[in-house]
Amino acid sequence: MISLSPAEENYLRTIYNLIAEGLEKVSTNEISAAVNTKAASVSDMLKKLAEKELIDYRKYYGVSLTEEGRKRALHIIRRHRLWEVFLVDKLKFSWDEVNVIAEELEHVKAPLLVRRLDEYLGFPKFDPHGDPIPDEFGELSSKPRILLQEVPVGQSGKIVSVSDSSAAFLKYLDKVGIYIGAKVLVLEKTDYDGSQELFIDNQKKVFVSKEVAGNIQVMLHPS
Amino acid sequence: MISLSPAEENYLRTIYNLIAEGLEKVSTNEISAAVNTKAASVSDMLKKLAEKELIDYRKYYGVSLTEEGRKRALHIIRRHRLWEVFLVDKLKFSWDEVNVIAEELEHVKAPLLVRRLDEYLGFPKFDPHGDPIPDEFGELSSKPRILLQEVPVGQSGKIVSVSDSSAAFLKYLDKVGIYIGAKVLVLEKTDYDGSQELFIDNQKKVFVSKEVAGNIQVMLHPS
DNA sequence: ACATTTTTTTAGACAAGCCTAAATCATATA
DNA sequence: TATATGATTTAGGCTTGTCTAAAAAAATGT
Numbered sequence: 001m002i003s004l005s006p007a008e009e010n011y012l013r014t015i016y017n018l019i020a021e022g023l024e025k026v027s028t029n030e031i032s033a034a035v036n037t038k039a040a041s042v043s044d045m046l047k048k049l050a051e052k053e054l055i056d057y058r059k060y061y062g063v064s065l066t067e068e069g070r071k072r073a074l075h076i077i078r079r080h081r082l083w084e085v086f087l088v089d090k091l092k093f094s095w096d097e098v099n100v101i102a103e104e105l106e107h108v109k110a111p112l113l114v115r116r117l118d119e120y121l122g123f124p125k126f127d128p129h130g131d132p133i134p135d136e137f138g139e140l141s142s143k144p145r146i147l148l149q150e151v152p153v154g155q156s157g158k159i160v161s162v163s164d165s166s167a168a169f170l171k172y173l174d175k176v177g178i179y180i181g182a183k184v185l186v187l188e189k190t191d192y193d194g195s196q197e198l199f200i201d202n203q204k205k206v207f208v209s210k211e212v213a214g215n216i217q218v219m220l221h222p223s
Numbered sequence: 224m225i226s227l228s229p230a231e232e233n234y235l236r237t238i239y240n241l242i243a244e245g246l247e248k249v250s251t252n253e254i255s256a257a258v259n260t261k262a263a264s265v266s267d268m269l270k271k272l273a274e275k276e277l278i279d280y281r282k283y284y285g286v287s288l289t290e291e292g293r294k295r296a297l298h299i300i301r302r303h304r305l306w307e308v309f310l311v312d313k314l315k316f317s318w319d320e321v322n323v324i325a326e327e328l329e330h331v332k333a334p335l336l337v338r339r340l341d342e343y344l345g346f347p348k349f350d351p352h353g354d355p356i357p358d359e360f361g362e363l364s365s366k367p368r369i370l371l372q373e374v375p376v377g378q379s380g381k382i383v384s385v386s387d388s389s390a391a392f393l394k395y396l397d398k399v400g401i402y403i404g405a406k407v408l409v410l411e412k413t414d415y416d417g418s419q420e421l422f423i424d425n426q427k428k429v430f431v432s433k434e435v436a437g438n439i440q441v442m443l444h445p446s
Numbered sequence: 447a448c449a450t451t452t453t454t455t456t457a458g459a460c461a462a463g464c465c466t467a468a469a470t471c472a473t474a475t476a
Numbered sequence: 477t478a479t480a481t482g483a484t485t486t487a488g489g490c491t492t493g494t495c496t497a498a499a500a501a502a503a504t505g506t
Contacts, residue, residue, distance in 0.1 A: 005462075007463065027483080028485085029482095029484080037463090038464075038466085039483075039484065039485085040464085040466080040467095040484085040485075040486080041463065043484065043485055043486080044463075044464080044485095047485095048463095059471090059484080059485070060470090060483080060484060091339040091343055097335075100333070101331070101336055104331040104332070107327075108324070108328055110324045110327070112316075113324055116315065117314065228492075230492080230494095250453080250454085251453075251455085252454080260494075261496085262453075262454065263456080263497095264493070264494050266455055267455095267456095267492095267493075267494085268494095271492090271493095282455070283455075283500090283501055283502065
């Protein structure tokens with residue numbers, strides 16, 4: 001996955017936001033206004049982004065995002081909105097001050113940083129403006145994440161994170177075949193000790209204890 | 224006050240750090256190694272920084288910071304070290320992981336951000352490596368720090384920083400029970416090889432070689 | 447003290463991102 | 477439907493920060 005420059009990221013996020021305003025394509029001029037850059041420069045950049053297959057670009061017509069472009073944009077927006085939460089919740093900025101600062105912070109790429117920040121903030125679902133925060137797969141789910149513990153029998157979902165990232169825990173997960181992104185279906189629950197039987201990727205049955213299930217977060221599938 | 228590009232800031236911080244290692248000028252090659260850039264490019268940049276009167280630059284001779292350059296460098300270092308504190312204290316990174324990330328974060332300029340961050344972190348005086356954090360006027364708190372090597376027998380102090388932050392060294396320190404903030408009393412010194420016997424936290428005796436003692440900085444207790 | 451080696455600088459090139467000015471396309475209207 | 481108007485693209489140029497290759501200066505060794 002090639003990495004994008006701050007400028008490219010800015011365009012991508014801007015295009016996403018403009019399109020999310022309802023339309024399905026954006027004009028060069030609209031982008032130009034939004035990124036505060038002359039239309040000629042925007043044309044240049046659009047050519048480059050089209051080259052990289054992040055946008056669909058037809059001259060004199062308009063721009064939309066490719067699937068890849070959309071995913072990238074959502075990752076950038078995720079960083080942006082998490083920083084906004086940080087600025088408001090922790091540093092006591094007001095919600096109308098944070099956009100500018102978040103525009104700088106969003107380009108800091110270290111992936112572990114974003115995950116830790118997310119965790120530190122308590123996995124917020126919405127930014128201070130009420131906009132939803134995409135998950136780390138670039139999914140904009142309004143669907144809540146819940147602990148595997150809490151998933152009812154018969155429900156399935158995707159494993160999206162773990163709270164305990166000790167080597168021992170990760171090794172254990174690996175051994176039993178559980179990984180971030182895996183599909184998980186809860187087959188059975190034992191009231192007595194809270195342990196569960198899972199069906200991973202429609203393939204493999206796994207038993208997990210209550211402790212383990214309490215350290216795994218799941219995004220529910222529409223059931 | 225003209226604002227500097229991330230690249231310029233990097234050079235400035237690097238030059239400050241190299242000079243702080245004791246010398247009073249730095250060579251092009253040393254800078255080149257530290258910023259991971261060819262010497263030719265460094266020459267270009269030095270010319271530019273000299274133009275802006277941030278460094279004193281004599282061709283083929285070496286570089287030092289002007290008063291203004293030093294102040295700028297300390298502001299950058301302030302940001303850098305505050306972010307390091309954030310990463311370790313709040314996001315639970317370990318102290319040897321944070322430098323790279325802080326190098327990105329340090330270039331985010333919003334001045335209010337830095338002040339709020341400082342406040343949020345409780346106005347820390349030292350970063351996770353024990354290096355002092357300049358105040359917002361670019362002043363370093365001036366309690367004297369000396370090398371453990373130089374501490375006389377019978378004197379005690381607090382370990383405030385290490386010069387070598389390689390994983391190997393940090394692991395070694397951990398093993399023998401030395402850490403940033405530990406109280407250390409010098410029990411004995413061997414003239415022959417410069418090794419020392421230490422008493423850590425009034426609890427544990429430790430032998431260290433001259434090499435090790437030369438990489439540890441101590442703030443003396445008023446004796 | 448001179449030759450060799452190392453360090454540093456200069457010269458020339460290139461990519462990224464921006465700009466202005468001019469050309470081209472799309473469209474709204476008379 | 478011809479044309480004026482506005483949107484968009486192209487052409488050409490600038491700055492920043494990098495590079496390689498070659499020249500110049502400094503340091504080193506014999």
